[in-house]
Amino acid sequence: MSMLVNLSDRVAVVTGGSSGIGLATVELLLEAGASVAFCGRSEDRLASAKEALLRRYPQARLLAAPCDVLDPASVQAFAAQVKDAFGDAAILVNNAGQGRVSTFASTEDAAWMEELQLKFFSIINPTRAFLPQLRASREAAVVCVNSLLAVQPEPHMVATSAARAGVHNLVRSLATEFSADGIRVNGILLGLVESGQWRRRYAARPAEEQDLSWEQWTGRLARRKEIQLGRLGLPEEAARAIMFLATPLSSYTTGSHIDVSGGLSRHA
Structure with a gap:
């Protein structure tokens, strides 16, 4: 699907880009002409995804690198790789991991800490590492993949719901702070994909x-x-919402979230 936007002068970064929504986003960015760097923890999945992408987009400017988004040094090294390969990134897609099924009674302290660390620092570390590049780019954008749980919590996913609510607030806070640098920050709220x-x-x-x-x-x-x-939902349907927020198509939008839940949302 063409997004009717030309990103041939942009460098885009997608974390968790070797499968699912992340991979679908990488495809749309490549289709729009961007130079794209994506990361993940599994070298095998990264290599497989890169090979498949290059078959579809043989002229693509593409970097796939192993990176643990919870390790600041690993993310800083990835940011340096991107800058060396393509120059400053103008688009950062923070694509966090899956949810934890647990109730308040069944969630132990270690599980709480693990869930909060994953949801927050999978955004904090990449944003911190790429912020100097984003500041140097014109019309920079950060998109955070979040969940409808942020505003519509489920009792069987109590830790994930609480962490997602915190991310919802974080997006708004970053949008306010980064607006002086011309960096837009938005998110999407996923239902079942x-x-x-x-x-x-x-x-x-x-x-x-x-x-x-x-x-x-x-x-x-x-x-x-x-x-x-x-x-x-389909991964590519979520990816289209990410593309809208990541590109000049949404040039007057910051601090907001797009609901991508197929009508699962019950909040006003």
């Missing part, structure tokens, strides 16, 4: 659901969750 996590749940479905196809199983799930569009 097809992912490896949902594929694994489908593979482990109970015996009475073995005859259901993926479409039937996810359709039933969507109805049970009362998703108004009647299905799970």
Whole structure:
């Protein structure tokens, strides 16, 4: 899908870019002509994703590098790699990890600390590392992939919901602070989106659901969750919202969030 935007003069960075929403975002950025750097923890997945992308976009200016976003030194090294390869990044997509299923009673202190550290520092570390580059770029943008849980918490995901709410606030705070540098900061609020996590749940479905196809199983799930569009979202649908916020298409938008939940949202 063409986003009708030319990013041939832009350098974009996507964390968690080797699969799912991150990979779909990398594809759209390449399609728009950007130089793209993406990272992840698995070297095998990175190599596989890069190979597949280069088959589709043989002229792509593409960097894939292993990086642990929770390790400041690793992220600083990745930022230096990007600058050496392409110059200053103008777009940063912070694509955080999956959720934790737990209630207040079942979440131990170590799990709380792990969840809060993941959700906050997967944004803090990359933003801190790339901030000098973003400041040097014109029309710079940061996009944080967040969850609808930030404003519509679920009792069975108490730690993730609380951490996501904090990220929601962080996006607004960063937008205010960085506005003086001309850097826009926005986020998206995801509902249920097809992912490896949902594929694994489908593979482990109970015996009475073995005859259901993926479409039937996810359709039933969507109805049970009362998703108004009647299905799970696709990674590329989330990626399109990210692209809007990351590019001049949203040049007058900062400190905001786009709901990408198919109507799962019940908040005003």
